[in-house]
Structure formats: structure tokens, C-alpha cells
Amino acid sequence: MTASPGPRHEAIGIGLLGFGTVGVGAYRMLADNRDAIVRKIGREFEVVRIGIRDAAKPRIADASLLTTELEQVVDDPRVSIVVEVMGGLDPAGPLIERALRNGRHVVTANKELLAKHGASLINLAAKQGLDLHFEAAVGGGIPLIQPLRHQLSGNDVLKMMGILNGTTNFILTKMAEGGRELEDVLAEAQRLGYAEADPTSDVDGYDAQYKLAILASLAYAKEVPVEGVFREGIRGVSKRDMQFADVLGYRIKLVGVVEALPGERILARVHPTLLKKDHPLARVDDVYNALWLRGDFVGDVMFTGRGAGAEATGSAIVGDIMDVCRNIHLGGAGNSVPLEGVAQLAPIAETKTRYFVRLVIQDRPKALGCIATVFGNCNVSLAAMEMRGLERGLGEIVFLTHECLESSIQLALKAMRNIHIVENVCSVLRVEH
Amino acid sequence: MTASPGPRHEAIGIGLLGFGTVGVGAYRMLADNRDAIVRKIGREFEVVRIGIRDAAKPRIADASLLTTELEQVVDDPRVSIVVEVMGGLDPAGPLIERALRNGRHVVTANKELLAKHGASLINLAAKQGLDLHFEAAVGGGIPLIQPLRHQLSGNDVLKMMGILNGTTNFILTKMAEGGRELEDVLAEAQRLGYAEADPTSDVDGYDAQYKLAILASLAYAKEVPVEGVFREGIRGVSKRDMQFADVLGYRIKLVGVVEALPGERILARVHPTLLKKDHPLARVDDVYNALWLRGDFVGDVMFTGRGAGAEATGSAIVGDIMDVCRNIHLGGAGNSVPLEGVAQLAPIAETKTRYFVRLVIQDRPKALGCIATVFGNCNVSLAAMEMRGLERGLGEIVFLTHECLESSIQLALKAMRNIHIVENVCSVLRVEH
Numbered sequence: 018m019t020a021s022p023g024p025r026h027e028a029i030g031i032g033l034l035g036f037g038t039v040g041v042g043a044y045r046m047l048a049d050n051r052d053a054i055v056r057k058i059g060r061e062f063e064v065v066r067i068g069i070r071d072a073a074k075p076r077i078a079d080a081s082l083l084t085t086e087l088e089q090v091v092d093d094p095r096v097s098i099v100v101e102v103m104g105g106l107d108p109a110g111p112l113i114e115r116a117l118r119n120g121r122h123v124v125t126a127n128k129e130l131l132a133k134h135g136a137s138l139i140n141l142a143a144k145q146g147l148d149l150h151f152e153a154a155v156g157g158g159i160p161l162i163q164p165l166r167h168q169l170s171g172n173d174v175l176k177m178m179g180i181l182n183g184t185t186n187f188i189l190t191k192m193a194e195g196g197r198e199l200e201d202v203l204a205e206a207q208r209l210g211y212a213e214a215d216p217t218s219d220v221d222g223y224d225a226q227y228k229l230a231i232l233a234s235l236a237y238a239k240e241v242p243v244e245g246v247f248r249e250g251i252r253g254v255s256k257r258d259m260q261f262a263d264v265l266g267y268r269i270k271l272v273g274v275v276e277a278l279p280g281e282r283i284l285a286r287v288h289p290t291l292l293k294k295d296h297p298l299a300r301v302d303d304v305y306n307a308l309w310l311r312g313d314f315v316g317d318v319m320f321t322g323r324g325a326g327a328e329a330t331g332s333a334i335v336g337d338i339m340d341v342c343r344n345i346h347l348g349g350a351g352n353s354v355p356l357e358g359v360a361q362l363a364p365i366a367e368t369k370t371r372y373f374v375r376l377v378i379q380d381r382p383k384a385l386g387c388i389a390t391v392f393g394n395c396n397v398s399l400a401a402m403e404m405r406g407l408e409r410g411l412g413e414i415v416f417l418t419h420e421c422l423e424s425s426i427q428l429a430l431k432a433m434r435n436i437h438i439v440e441n442v443c444s445v446l447r448v449e450h
Numbered sequence: 451m452t453a454s455p456g457p458r459h460e461a462i463g464i465g466l467l468g469f470g471t472v473g474v475g476a477y478r479m480l481a482d483n484r485d486a487i488v489r490k491i492g493r494e495f496e497v498v499r500i501g502i503r504d505a506a507k508p509r510i511a512d513a514s515l516l517t518t519e520l521e522q523v524v525d526d527p528r529v530s531i532v533v534e535v536m537g538g539l540d541p542a543g544p545l546i547e548r549a550l551r552n553g554r555h556v557v558t559a560n561k562e563l564l565a566k567h568g569a570s571l572i573n574l575a576a577k578q579g580l581d582l583h584f585e586a587a588v589g590g591g592i593p594l595i596q597p598l599r600h601q602l603s604g605n606d607v608l609k610m611m612g613i614l615n616g617t618t619n620f621i622l623t624k625m626a627e628g629g630r631e632l633e634d635v636l637a638e639a640q641r642l643g644y645a646e647a648d649p650t651s652d653v654d655g656y657d658a659q660y661k662l663a664i665l666a667s668l669a670y671a672k673e674v675p676v677e678g679v680f681r682e683g684i685r686g687v688s689k690r691d692m693q694f695a696d697v698l699g700y701r702i703k704l705v706g707v708v709e710a711l712p713g714e715r716i717l718a719r720v721h722p723t724l725l726k727k728d729h730p731l732a733r734v735d736d737v738y739n740a741l742w743l744r745g746d747f748v749g750d751v752m753f754t755g756r757g758a759g760a761e762a763t764g765s766a767i768v769g770d771i772m773d774v775c776r777n778i779h780l781g782g783a784g785n786s787v788p789l790e791g792v793a794q795l796a797p798i799a800e801t802k803t804r805y806f807v808r809l810v811i812q813d814r815p816k817a818l819g820c821i822a823t824v825f826g827n828c829n830v831s832l833a834a835m836e837m838r839g840l841e842r843g844l845g846e847i848v849f850l851t852h853e854c855l856e857s858s859i860q861l862a863l864k865a866m867r868n869i870h871i872v873e874n875v876c877s878v879l880r881v882e883h
Binding site: 042046047049050053054056057058059146152158159160163164167168169170171172173238297300312313314315316317318319320321322323326328329331332333335336337338339340343344347348349350351353354355357 | 475479480482483486487489490491492579585591592593596597600601602603604605606671730733745746747748749750751752753754755756759761762764765766768769770771772773776777780781782783784786787790
């Protein structure tokens with residue numbers, strides 16, 4: 018390949034904050050595909066500084082690039098782009114802020130930071146005329162963030178649904194395929210490195226909640242406070258739920274849902290969700306992620322791909338770095354508009370959907386009639402039912418309701434818990450279509 | 451909604467060239483979602499001129515905006531963004547060139563023009579420091595073009611496969627579902643407005659060929675001469691092929707394939723293709739389009755959505771207009787790097803895949819052995835076979851081969867046509883996985 022004949026420019030300096038899985042993935046991609054990347058951005062680039070926290074770990078980069086003084090990366094006059102891949106709020110947040118105040122463009126994969134402080138960082142970058150890119154924060158290598166901010170941004174987003182966490186999708190897929198319980202599959206996922214030793218962030222839905230808050234804020238160009246996003250993890254999903262869902266024609270996935278409600282309000286929620294087997298999201302298995310979106314003009318669009326992993330996430334980071342490089346080279350950085358105002362979030366009680374309810378009851382005359390009456394009294398009408406006899410005079414019963422309000426189903430369940438023939442309300446899961 | 455307090459700016463002037471289905475779709479979206487669009491771009495905009503060719507047609511826009519003097523749109527000093535939605539090479543091509551030379555940014559949906567003259571227009575825009583956006587040219591409302599140019603651009607694209615034409619996908623879906631012949635479904639599609647009175651561009655694969663050439667040129671950042679893209683339409687696909695494909699576990703789709711070959715060459719081809727029923731593209735039905743891509747780092751990603759229609763295509767055009775507006779507003783236009791050099795295209799003979807071959811033969815002893823020997827002599831080994839007796843001593847036989855070279859299968863078929871027991875080589879279709 019011959020060198021481009023254009024005018025000579027200095028190489029663009031890149032500083033990495035963090036050099037774990039994702040940082041190494043991006044670093045390797047920049048090295049492996051260097052020639053094509055330089056050709057596509059029209060300019061040379063160079064990683065000039067890498068901030069690490071543990072000096073003792075062996076690293077694949079030249080030792081002269083490494084420093085444990087993280088501020089050095091942000092302050093280095095050769096660094097034009099700071100790439101933050103350490104995660105967590107502190108010190109990542111203060112370092113990114115310092116980078117922006119120093120006039121550095123920033124690329125980050127930090128979903129927690131963006132979910133909690135994204136609006137102020139985005140607005141700081143806009144004020145400074147700098148790029149703040151974060152394609153890798155949601156959906157790994159799948160282009161989601163920029164399509165939402167750009168190509169789809171003329172749409173009024175009516176609804177979005179996403180499978181945003183690879184670990185829980187792997188767990189739920191294995192539970193569905195193998196008829197296994199969560200604990201069993203979780204232990205396997207931990208052995209395979211798909212789940213952390215402390216799986217809280219994934220299994221309890223925090224990771225998906227962060228990502229959904231980020232997507233919602235971009236779709237509506239407003240700040241979406243993460244605590245306004247309802248969150249329920251997958252610990253309550255059992256093998257029995259999977260089996261009944263299968264019989265009824267559904268798969269169970271951890272889904273993030275955002276809906277536009279009347280009065281410019283939105284309802285955002287993350288929870289285990291029944292999806293009809295022919296729903297496009299129902300077929301997104303293993304560690305794959307996906308976002309399905311319905312816009313008022315574009316109709317339905319869907320994006321699928323690997324939601325995690327060093328290489329896929331590295332791909333998104335390198336795409337962002339290339340964009341910033343092009344902007345630096347051609348003089349067009351900072352073309353993101355600030356988020357304006359705070360989105361009005363509706364409470365989970367206003368959710369209107371179908372529900373899957375699994376109960377263990379005393380298997381005696383009138384039991385079914387009694388339960389059906391409670392549902393009816395709370396304005397919940399039933400669409401399907403499955404029942405199995407258990408041992409010791411008990412029965413297991415699953416209801417699929419027609420669409421009703423979350424507040425109605427909660428009322429029904431409260432009443433149910435006070436009926437002596439109901440031994441246990443085992444599961445209540447939402448259904449989407 | 452309160453007006454943004456920022457500094458006052460003049461509204462950005464937009465000129466439309468063409469006001470047919472797509473132009474009206476974009477115009478309506480700009481009107482319907484005006485408040486949110488202004489908020490998201492941070493600036494007012496206004497459609498100030500609309501060039502039309504037929505002054506007699508009734509139009510939904512104010513008559514004072516309309517002109518049949520198309521150059522007026524391109525020359526109007528109030529117009530900062532020219533949106534070309536007339537299609538065809540002439541006068542669209544010269545008008546876009548004139549717009550760029552006049553210092554206007556351009557948004558276009560013109561796949562034929564981009565496939566045939568894209569490189570020179572992209573390079574002219576880059577030289578002028580102007581935006582040339584064309585998200586609507588491929589895949590309707592699905593974000594494909596910009597993700598390829600930006601978020602995925604660090605990847606070496608190993609393979610891409612796309613269902614890029616909605617009309618043929620509608621036809622093939624109906625053929626598969628209803629056991630109907632092409633002519634019958636085509637007539638229905640024409641009645642429904644899904645197919646043109648002259649369906650050549652869709653049915654013979656030109657439309658998909660143009661789109662594939664555009665995608666390939668962006669994936670490799672090189673000019674891809676459209677005539678180097680192999681093209682075979684769907685006229686040769688019959689009800690019988692559909693039925694046999696179904697029995698063997700496949701669907702038939704018109705697929706555009708781009709593969710990277712050794713020596714920095716690529717092989718690009720559009721043809722009816724058998725896809726296993728569990729392949730993600732096999733489930734993309736009706737007028738939906740999709741692009742599946744495998745990159746060296748990102749792994750497999752897929753995008754799906756409506757590939758045509760006023761509203762979906764309008765969505766892509768408005769997304770592009772908003773991007774240009776942001777660039778104008780924030781001073782960052784023209785950030786696309788020119789295409790450098792011409793891609794080396796390999797001939798179809800170098801395709802290496804599996805094949806589906808349907809023959810009518812004389813149903814007599816040794817017939818099968820004779821045919822199998824011909825395949826074997828040409829280095830084609832067989833993976834599956836189905837046979838049905840026909841009337842008048844004839845038999846219908848379908849082979850699914852193992853992977854082999856296109857040149858080998860063509861050699862085998864040539865030999866086959868000279869064997870007297872072979873009455874007819876009915877179909878030869880490629881298989882992808």
C-alpha cells in the first residue's frame with residue numbers, strides 16, 4: 018500500500034485510561050487494522066500514553082507508554098483523544114471531566130457513568146465544542162448510539178425494546194434450552210468468564226438499567242434519571258416459568274422497554290419478559306444483544322450483534338476514535354447537541370401489558386373459581402391457563418392475562434396472597450409483543 | 451415547549467429536487483416532527499424551494515415554493531442543503547454536481563447515480579468540504595450507510611449479505627407461502643403498488659446490484675464499479691424450486707453478497723440464494739430489508755427494517771438533513787474522507803459455495819449414476835438429493851452440492867446439457883450459510 022499523497026499532518030495522539038479486556042481489544046484493533054484505519058481517516062494516529070492502575074500486571078504495550086499517574090494521560094499535551102475504558106464512577110468521571118476541560122475529545126465505554134452523569138458530561142462536551150462518543154457503552158459492537166442520535170433522530174420514538182445484557186441472555190438461553198435452574202447456569206457462566214464473580218450488576222438488572230437510561234436519553238434528547246427506570250432482575254425466573262412459557266408459546270428474556278406515553282411522558286422498565294416465540298427479539302440468544310425500535314416514520318427497525326467481549330466492544334471504540342480523528346482532521350468536532358431538560362418518567366404502575374402469573378394452590382373444589390373471581394374483581398381478564406397437579410394435595414396453575422394495568426395486577430396479587438387456598442404466588446412476569 | 455434560549459441564527463434553507471413519494475414523505479416528516487427536530491438540531495430550518503418536473507400535478511406544498519426550473523433550486527442563495535429525490539442519472543447527476551460546485555450540501559436517495567458516479571461525487575464533496583449524505587439510498591429507513599462509514603469502519607469486512615430489494619422479497623415471500631408462480635405474484639405486487647409497471651429494475655436485480663455496489667464501496671473505502679458486481683434476477687425461480695428448497699430446509703431470497711478474497715480483492719454478486727431456514731436473513735420477509743455483516747473484530751451484526759416506502763425512506767432523508775444542519779450550525783461539515791482507488795473485483799467464476807441444481811431427466815436405469823458421475827468428474831461432490839417421478843417417463847431431480855467452485859459447477863452443467871438423458875437443466879441456484 019502506498020502512502021497517501023495529501024499534505025503532511027502530525028499524527029493524532031491517543032491516550033488510554035484503563036488497559037483491561039476492552040482497552041486491550043481496542044488497542045489490538047488499532048494495531049491489526051492500522052493501514053486501513055489510517056487510509057479511512059486520512060491521517061496518522063498514535064497511542065502515546067496508557068494509564069493503568071496496577072503496575073505489577075504484565076501488559077502487551079510498550080512499557081514506556083504506561084503510567085499509573087492517570088492525570089498524566091489527561092494532561093499530556095500530545096493527547097488529543099482520551100479513551101476511557103476503566104469503568105466505574107471514580108476516578109473515571111473526574112478524569113473525563115478534566116479531559117474535556119483540558120480540551121481533549123473523549124471516547125468512553127462507561128455505561129454507569131453515562132447513565133448517572135451523562136447529561137452533564139454531554140453538555141460540557143457540547144459547550145467545549147468537543148466530541149464525547151460512547152458507542153461501546155450500549156450493545157458492544159452493534160451501532161446503536163449514533164444511529165439513535167443521527168439517522169433515526171427525526172423520528173418520534175413510539176417504543177423501544179432491547180436485550181441489553183449478554184450475561185443474563187446467556188443464562189436465560191441455557192435455562193430455556195437445558196431445563197436448568199438459574200444457580201446452576203450462573204455457576205457455569207462464571208466458569209466460562211461470561212459472568213463476574215459478583216454477578217449483581219448483570220443478574221439484578223443494573224447493567225441493563227444503565228443502558229436503557231442512556232438509550233432513552235438519546236431517543237428523546239433529554240436527561241433520563243436512571244432511578245426513574247424500573248428495574249427487576251432475573252433471580253425470580255425459575256425452570257418452571259421457562260417450561261410453562263414454552264408450553265404457551267413464549268420465551269423469557271431480560272428486556273428493557275421504553276414507551277412514549279401521552280403528555281410527553283415516557284415509561285422505562287427493565288424486567289424478565291415473555292416474548293412470543295416468533296417475536297424478533299425472542300430469537301436473540303446466548304451473548305447476543307439486540308435493540309428493536311418503532312418510530313413514527315421509520316416503522317420497525319432492529320439491530321443485532323455481540324453485546325460484549327473485547328473484540329466487539331473494541332470495534333465500537335475504534336469506530337468512535339476514527340470519527341473523532343476525522344473530525345479533528347477535517348475541522349468538525351463537537352457536533353452533538355446538548356440534552357435539554359429532564360424527561361418526565363411515568364411510574365411502573367402505569368404499565369399496561371399482559372401478565373404471566375404462576376401460583377401454587379390447594380387443589381380442592383372451588384379453588385379455581387375463587388382465584389378467577391379475584392382477578393375479575395380487579396379488572397384483570399384471563400386469556401390462557403395451564404394447570405398441573407402437584408404432590409400433597411397441591412396444584413400449580415399459570416394464568417396469562419389480557420392486557421391490563423400493572424396497578425390492577427398488583428391489586429389482584431395482594432388479594433390473592435390473603436386467600437388461604439393460595440399457598441404461594443411464585444412468579445409474576447410481564448409479557449410484550 | 452419553550453424556545454431554546456441560545457443565540458439567534460438564521461433558519462437553514464432546504465431545497466428539494468423532486469416531490470414524488472419519497473420527497474413528500476420527507477417533507478411531511480419535517481412538518482409533523484418540526485418542534486422536536488428543531489430542538490435536536492439546535493436551529494430553525496425551512497424548505498424554501500421545491501423543484502418539480504410536472505407543473506400540472508396537484509401538490510401538498512405551497513405553490514410559491516414550486517418551480518419547474520430545477521437549476522433555480524440549486525442556485526437559490528437561500529438554499530444551504532439540496533435534497534435530491536428525483537432519481538435517475540439525468541438531470542439528477544448534473545444538478546448535484548452543480549449544487550456541490552455552488553457550495554451546497556447534498557442529501558440524496560439516488561442509488562443508481564451513486565452506484566454509477568458515487569466515487570466522483572463523494573470525492574467532489576470532500577474536496578469542497580461539503581456533506582454528501584445518502585442514507586436513504588440503501589435499505590430505506592434502516593441505518594446502514596453511516597454505520598458502515600463510521601461505527602463499523604475500523605473492521606476489515608470479511609463478508610456482507612443483504613436483502614436489499616423490497617419488491618423481490620415480497621414476491622419471493624408470497625411464492626414461498628402460497629405455492630404460487632412468479633408471474634402471478636408479480637401481478638399482485640403491481641396491483642398493490644409494491645412493484646412498478648416495468649419491474650425490470652427490481653426483478654432483474656439492477657436495484658439490488660446498485661445498492662450492493664454502494665455498500666461495498668463504503669465497506670472498503672474504494673470505488674466499486676457497478677459492472678463488476680455479478681447480477682442475476684429472480685425470473686428463473688419457480689414454484690418447484692421453492693418447494694424443493696422447503697423440503698431441504700431452505701428459503702430462497704434475492705441476496706447481495708460481498709466477500710473479501712485473498713490479495714485485497716473482493717467478490718460481489720447478487721442472485722437468488724438458498725438460505726437455511728434458521729439463518730437470520732431467511733426470516734426477513736415481505737418488504738423488509740436487512741444487512742448482515744461479519745467484521746474481523748465486531749463479529750456478526752445485522753440490521754433489519756422497512757427497505758422502502760415514503761415514510762421509512764423519508765426518515766433516512768430527514769436524519770441526513772438533521773446531520774447536515776448540525777454540521778452547518780456547529781461548523782463541522784464535510785467530514786467524509788474520499789474513496790481512494792478502485793476495488794479489485796474477482797469474477798463470478800471464483801465463487802466458492804454450495805449449489806442447488808434442479809434437472810428433468812429421463813427416468814431410466816443408470817440415469818442417476820450417469821449424472822452423479824458427471825458431477826464427480828467435475829470435482830463437484832453431492833450433499834443431498836431429492837427425486838420425484840413425473841409423467842411420460844420423466845423424473846425431476848434436485849441436488850444440493852458440497853462447497854465447490856462456480857467454474858466447476860458450470861463445467862458440470864455444460865457436460866450435463868450434452869447428455870441425452872438430461873431433458874432440461876431447470877435451475878441452478880447458489881446456497882449461502
